[in-house]
Amino acid sequence: MALAMLRAQKSPMPGFGLGMGITLTMLSLIVILPVAALLAKGISYGPEGVWNTVNTPRVWAALYLSFRLAFLAALFNLVFGTLLAWVLARYDFPGRRIVDAVVDLPFALPTAVAGIALTALYAPNGAFGSIAKSMGQKIAYTEWGILIALIFVGLPFVTRTVQPVIAEIESEVEEASATLGAGRFYTMHRVILPMLLPAALTGFALSLARAVGEYGSVIFIAGNLPMKTEIAPLLIVIKLEEFDYGGAAAIGIAMLLISFSMLLVINLIQIWSRRRIGHV
Amino acid sequence: MFDSTLNEPFLAPTERATHKWRPVTEESPLVRALLIAVALGGLAFLVLAPLAVVFAEAFAKGALEAVKSLAKPEALSAIKLTLLVAAIAVPVNAIFGIAAAWVITKFDFRGKAFLITLIDLPFSVSPVVAGLALVLLFGSNSLLGGWLVASGFPIIFALPGIVLASVFVTFPFVARELIPVMIEQGRSEEEAALTLGASGWRVFLTVTLPNIKWALLYGVLLCNARAMGEFGAVAVVSGKIRGQTATMPITIEMLYNEYLSVAAFSMAGVLAALALLTLLLKTVLEWRHADQLAATRRH
Amino acid sequence: MHIEIDEIAKSFGATTALHPVSLAIPSGALVALLGPSGSGKTTLLRILGGLEFPSSGRVLYDGQDATGMSVQERRAGFVFQSYALFRHMTVFENIAYGLRARPRRSRPPEAEIERRVTKLLELIQLPQIAKRFPSQLSGGQRQRVALARALAIEPRMLLLDEPFGALDARVRKELRHGLREIHDTTGLTTIFVTHDQDEAMELADLVVVMSMGKIEQVGRPQDIRARPATPFVREFIEA
Numbered sequence: 001m002a003l004a005m006l007r008a009q010k011s012p013m014p015g016f017g018l019g020m021g022i023t024l025t026m027l028s029l030i031v032i033l034p035v036a037a038l039l040a041k042g043i044s045y046g047p048e049g050v051w052n053t054v055n056t057p058r059v060w061a062a063l064y065l066s067f068r069l070a071f072l073a074a075l076f077n078l079v080f081g082t083l084l085a086w087v088l089a090r091y092d093f094p095g096r097r098i099v100d101a102v103v104d105l106p107f108a109l110p111t112a113v114a115g116i117a118l119t120a121l122y123a124p125n126g127a128f129g130s131i132a133k134s135m136g137q138k139i140a141y142t143e144w145g146i147l148i149a150l151i152f153v154g155l156p157f158v159t160r161t162v163q164p165v166i167a168e169i170e171s172e173v174e175e176a177s178a179t180l181g182a183g184r185f186y187t188m189h190r191v192i193l194p195m196l197l198p199a200a201l202t203g204f205a206l207s208l209a210r211a212v213g214e215y216g217s218v219i220f221i222a223g224n225l226p227m228k229t230e231i232a233p234l235l236i237v238i239k240l241e242e243f244d245y246g247g248a249a250a251i252g253i254a255m256l257l258i259s260f261s262m263l264l265v266i267n268l269i270q271i272w273s274r275r276r277i278g279h280v
Numbered sequence: 281m282f283d284s285t286l287n288e289p290f291l292a293p294t295e296r297a298t299h300k301w302r303p304v305t306e307e308s309p310l311v312r313a314l315l316i317a318v319a320l321g322g323l324a325f326l327v328l329a330p331l332a333v334v335f336a337e338a339f340a341k342g343a344l345e346a347v348k349s350l351a352k353p354e355a356l357s358a359i360k361l362t363l364l365v366a367a368i369a370v371p372v373n374a375i376f377g378i379a380a381a382w383v384i385t386k387f388d389f390r391g392k393a394f395l396i397t398l399i400d401l402p403f404s405v406s407p408v409v410a411g412l413a414l415v416l417l418f419g420s421n422s423l424l425g426g427w428l429v430a431s432g433f434p435i436i437f438a439l440p441g442i443v444l445a446s447v448f449v450t451f452p453f454v455a456r457e458l459i460p461v462m463i464e465q466g467r468s469e470e471e472a473a474l475t476l477g478a479s480g481w482r483v484f485l486t487v488t489l490p491n492i493k494w495a496l497l498y499g500v501l502l503c504n505a506r507a508m509g510e511f512g513a514v515a516v517v518s519g520k521i522r523g524q525t526a527t528m529p530i531t532i533e534m535l536y537n538e539y540l541s542v543a544a545f546s547m548a549g550v551l552a553a554l555a556l557l558t559l560l561l562k563t564v565l566e567w568r569h570a571d572q573l574a575a576t577r578r579h
Numbered sequence: 580m581h582i583e584i585d586e587i588a589k590s591f592g593a594t595t596a597l598h599p600v601s602l603a604i605p606s607g608a609l610v611a612l613l614g615p616s617g618s619g620k621t622t623l624l625r626i627l628g629g630l631e632f633p634s635s636g637r638v639l640y641d642g643q644d645a646t647g648m649s650v651q652e653r654r655a656g657f658v659f660q661s662y663a664l665f666r667h668m669t670v671f672e673n674i675a676y677g678l679r680a681r682p683r684r685s686r687p688p689e690a691e692i693e694r695r696v697t698k699l700l701e702l703i704q705l706p707q708i709a710k711r712f713p714s715q716l717s718g719g720q721r722q723r724v725a726l727a728r729a730l731a732i733e734p735r736m737l738l739l740d741e742p743f744g745a746l747d748a749r750v751r752k753e754l755r756h757g758l759r760e761i762h763d764t765t766g767l768t769t770i771f772v773t774h775d776q777d778e779a780m781e782l783a784d785l786v787v788v789m790s791m792g793k794i795e796q797v798g799r800p801q802d803i804r805a806r807p808a809t810p811f812v813r814e815f816i817e818a
Contacts, residue, residue, distance in 0.1 A: 013386045013470060014480030022379035023395070026372075030448050031401055034413035041416050080322055087319040091312060099320065101563040105327050107502070108555035110509025112529040113548040116536050117330035120337055120545075127333070152326060171305045172663035175630050178304035178650040179657035180677035180732055184311075190680070194667045206403075213406020216511035216529070220536065233408035233512065240412065240516060249416060252409045259404040263397070301632045304650050 038256065041249035053250035058226055059235060063254065066232040069143060070211030073150035078204045081158025082196060088159070089166040106155045111216025118149050119220040141223030146231065149218045150211040157210065158203030165199040198273030205266045209259055334552045337545035349543035350550065357523050358531035358547070362508050364439070365527060369446040369507045374500055377454025382488075384455075385462035386470065396459075402451040410448045411516025414441060437519030442527060445513035450503045457499030458492055465491050494569040498562065505558040509551055580641055580735045580768050581606040582627065587636035589622050596622040597792045599636060604785070606641075609762045610770045611779035614789035615815070620772045621740055623789070627770065628655045628738045640735070656729030656767070658739040662721045664713040670724050671696055671709040677732035699727040702761065719750040726761065737762070739771035743778060755782050776816055780804065788812050 042050050053059065088100050106114065122129040122140040132139050139145050169192065177187040215233040223229045232255055239248035302308070307315070338346045349355060380399055384392060402410065418425040418435040428435055435441045469491070473483045489496075511529040518525040526534065528547055535544035582604040589597040597619045604610055612620040625631040627638060629650035637646045645653065665673050674696045678687055687695070700706045703723040713721055722742060729737060742758065743751045759782060762769045773779050779786045780800040788795045788803065788811075796808040807813035 011387055012474055013467065014474075015382060015484065016387050019379040019383040022376060023383055026376045026379075027395075027398055030444060030451060031398065034410070034417045034448070035401075035405075037417035037422070038409070038413040083315060084319050084323070087315050091316055093316055097563060097567070099323065101559045102323055102327055104559055104562070105331065105555065108505045108509075108558045109331070110511060110529050110548075110551045110555070112511040112532045113334060113509070113551050113555075114330060115511075116532060116544060116548060117333045117337075120541075121330055121333050128329070148326075152330065155326060170661060170663065172659045172661055173665065174305045175650075176657065176659055176663035176728075177665075177676070177680075179628060179630070179653075179655060180680060180728065181651045181654065182676070182680035183651065184304070184307055186680050190676075191665055197667075209404040213404075213409065214512075215406065215408045215515070220533075233406050236408050236412055237516060240415065245416060245419070245421065248412055252412045255406055255409050259406070259409075263401075263404050267397075301647060301649075304630060 035256070038249055038252055041245065042253040045246040045249060049246060050250040050253060053247045054254050058230070059232075059251060059254075061227045062230050062232045062235045063251075065143070065146075065230070066212050067258070069147050069150055070154075070208050070214075073147055073154055073211045074204050074208040076151050077154045077158050077207045078200055081155065081203060081207075082162050082193075082200050085159045085162035085166055085196075089163050103156050103159050106152050111153065111214070112220075114152055115149065115217040115220035118145070118152065118217065122148065122221065140221050141225075141229065143229060145221035145223070146218055146229060149221050150214060153214050153217050154207030154211045157207040158200055161199045161203035161206070162196050165196055169195060198269055201269050202266055205262055205269065209262045212258055212262075213255060331552060334545055334548050337541055338549040340545075341542050345542050346546040346549070349540070349546045352543075354523055354526075355531065355543070355547060358526050358528045359550070361439075361442075361526070362528040365442050365446050366504055366507045368443050369450065370500060370504050372443075372447055373450055373454050373503050373507075374496065376451070377456075377458055377499060377503075378496070380455040381458035381462050381492075382484075384459055386467055399452050399455055402448050407445075407449050407510065407512030408516055411445055411513040414444055414448070414513075414517050418444075436517055437521065437525060439525070441517035442514050442525060445517045446507040446510050449510050449513050450506045453503040453506065454496065454499035457495045457502070461492055461495040462488075494565055498565055501558050501561055501565075505555055508554060582736065582768060582770075583639040583642070584623070584627070585637040585639060587623070587626060587633045587638065589619075589626060589631060589634050595792055597626075597633075600789075600792075600794045602787060602794060602797065604768060604770065606768055607766050608768055608784050609759070609782065610768075610785045610787060611783035612770060612772045612787050612789060613774070613776060613779040613815075614795075615774055617791070618789040619792040620787075620789045622792075624738050624740055624770060624772050627736075628657045629653045630657075654732060654735045656732060656734030656737045658722075658725045658729050658737070658742050660741040660744050662713075662725040662745075664721060664725060664728070666713055669710050669712055670700075670705075670716070673713070673724060674699055674728045674731050676728065695731060696727075699731055702730070702764070703727045703757070717750075718746050719754060722746065722754060723757065726758070730761070730765065734767065737765075737767045737769040739769070741772055741774070743773070743775070751778075758782065780816075788815065790815070 045053075054063075084103060088096065088103070119140055120126050122132070122145055124130065124133045124138065124140070126140070129139055137144075139148070173191060173195075174187055177191045178184075182190070213233060215231070215237075218231055219234055222231060222234075224234060232251060236248045236251050236255075239245075239251065306312070350359075380395075383389075384396065415436055416422060418428065418441060420426055420429045420434070420436065425434075425436060433440075435444065469487050470483050473487045478486070509529055510527075511533070514527055515530060515533070518527065518530060520526055520530050520534070522534065528551055532544050532547050532551075535547065584600060584602040584604075586599040586601055587597060588595070588599040600619075600623065612623060614620045622631060626633050629648060629652075633646065637644055639645060640653075665676065668676070675692050678692045678695065681687075696709070697706070700709060703726060705720060705723055708716065708720065708724075713724070716724065722745075726739075726742075739758075743754060746754065755778065758769075758771070771783075780803075783800060785797065786800050786803055787797050790811050796803055796812045798806075798808075803812065804816060807816055
């Protein structure tokens with residue numbers, strides 16, 4: 001990015017040079033250079049090399065598993081997160097403030113802590129796992145365990161994007177719906193939910209992006225069986241431990257592409273809703 | 281539709297009608313109770329249960345065992361390292377966040393949207409990929425990394441790498457909290473101070489900083505919690521050298537894999553307590569300074 | 580429809596919005612509830628529409644008690660001060676909303692809905708805007724769409740809360756005539772809330788002057804102007 005492009009329009013405000021200097025230096029050192037190094041490694045490896053690494057049953061299985069379970073987890077969070085946002089924004093009940101804080105726990109709790117806690121809970125000898133076992137089911141070390149971990153880490157996103165939108169809905173819009181003869185359910189379905197949809201989809205995409213790349217909370221509960229419960233980020237770690245930097249870079253680039261396309265989708269959702277509704 | 285009240289003398293509305301009536305913007309009490317029950321039940325099941333397990337497992341053999349496991353040299357070195365990493369990464373991110381928010385909100389320039397996208401990028405990159413990128417740039421078999429190792433300043437498998445990884449994953453936190461607040465507050469106060477002859481630094485310290493201090497604290501809290509708890513990126517760059525580059529989350533993994541359950545969960549309990557403290561402070565901040573933070577909740 | 584307000588009072592917690600007020604509104608009248616902010620006029624309108632429940636007293640529609648009737652049952656066409664158009668729906672979908680929300684057995688077929696919406700768009704003299712979203716309309720257009728949406732449900736009365744409040748002076752004058760015409764075409768009992776005495780005096784058959792939750796005077800505009808009943812009315816009319 002050329003610095004000339006970033007020159008500010010004439011302004012009496014001081015500190016542009018210093019602020020922009022710090023911003024660009026840090027951005028380059030921490031984010032741009034490493035990501036560029038990753039892409040460069042991919043290029044030096046050659047598109048064919050990248051493709052040959054990715055195009056193996058084990059990598060496809062891992063990418064498919066990561067993406068599929070992340071999608072399901074985000075879908076669950078879309079529904080439950082919206083419900084949670086509604087309850088927190090609209091209803092007053094004892095302890096509401098505490099519940100509101102608890103929603104953020106998956107953001108604040110380190111992923112490794114969440115990982116071992118969920119494993120302890122859902123392992124065959126754990127509190128929930130033993131119940132499942134008595135019914136002949138297994139949760140930890142199966143796809144179900146991964147799904148639960150991904151739901152956990154993505155839980156707050158939808159709630160946190162939807163909650164402020166609910167708070168901004170004018171009560172007159174809901175009243176208008178009622179004066180036109182609509183019952184509460186119809187109003188919910190046709191007026192309120194469509195108004196929440198852009199924010200909910202943004203939260204969904206954030207939750208999905210987080211879940212696709214999640215590592216810490218998953219590896220403990222996943223069982224990590226190749227072709228079965230091995231997630232894509234774990235494959236990168238395995239390649240690195242084998243000093244196969246090219247292979248690791250190839251999978252990393254594949255995941256980066258997935259992340260970028262999801263960023264793009266988030267931005268498109270926001271542009272689309274801004275056009276239609278006037279604001280996000 | 282019209283019942284016997286038609287023939288009654290003018291009276292207050294019937295008891296039945298009063299009881300039945302509720303504002304049209306509300307759900308029936310039954311639906312309301314059901315939704316609250318689902319929300320609370322879901323949260324208890326998904327979030328509170330894992331939290332409770334951490335402390336239950338840590339204290340499985342009594343509080344003494346838990347404390348003893350934390351007093352071991354390996355555990356102490358992990359705690360020291362994590363505190364050191366946070367002590368570097370958090371101020372670095374705070375300075376970056378303030379600088380970025382300042383240029384983004386106080387100036388108009390081309391490419392601003394692109395700059396914001398770049399700042400947000402670490403949110404959507406897998407921590408493992410972030411760690412991998414750092415290894416490829418600074419690792420001993422890269423050009424830059426080889427030279428750094430030869431000059432006696434290794435980054436990967438050493439403290440600088442862990443700091444870089446922690447800064448990467450927490451990169452947008454402070455800027456993200458500050459930008460909406462500073463947009464909301466506009467530029468007029470700073471402009472007024474400038475016309476009164478204040479210098480740039482003076483304007484920042486006496487006008488801007490007091491206006492953003494709670495949002496800044498809020499961002500720093502989130503940044504700190506994430507920096508101390510980062511696992512994926514650190515796992516890749518640290519080399520997991522016991523007693524040297526093993527942070528608290530990495531130590532938790534090692535202990536857990538060695539079936540040292542009490543020790544693993546005791547350390548997890550320390551981090552969980554830190555998370556709870558963060559949430560408590562955040563709640564207090566939101567409650568006491570709701571006006572200033574209102575803008576940050578809308579992004 | 581003939582509307583009777585019988586000793587209606589409303590308090591929100593410790594504050595009293597309406598002292599017991601009584602008022603008879605003849606069928607087909609165009610009535611203005613006129614008063615400064617805090618006079619209780621909007622509260623009274625919302626009670627008529629079923630959006631608030633009175634603390635005491637009754638509302639009678641054609642002599643029958645409608646106090647406990649739900650908003651949906653009342654079929655009162657309500658135009659909100661902010662218009663409260665549905666932002667995610669086109670103008671067409673906004674106007675068709677009330678018809679589509681009906682239970683299946685009384686819902687008109689889609690072709691009939693389209694015919695009615697088209698007719699209403701002609702009535703408000705905006706036949707071209709069916710496919711636009713509210714954010715693409717001017718303030719005056721939004722107000723007329725809100726009016727058409729309220730009329731689509733074949734209301735038994737029309738209630739408008741400061742219908743011209745958010746418009747600039749020129750558009751406001753224009754739309755006053757529009758409302759008068761629509762009232763005369765439909766013959767609906769129409770009640771609107773305003774704080775603008777010119778608007779009330781020019782437009783209404785009957786003006787109800789309110790202050791501090793009480794009705795100060797009810798009468799034809801010329802009578803109120805000629806014989807203000809209280810010092811408050813005199814001062815407010817002259818302002």
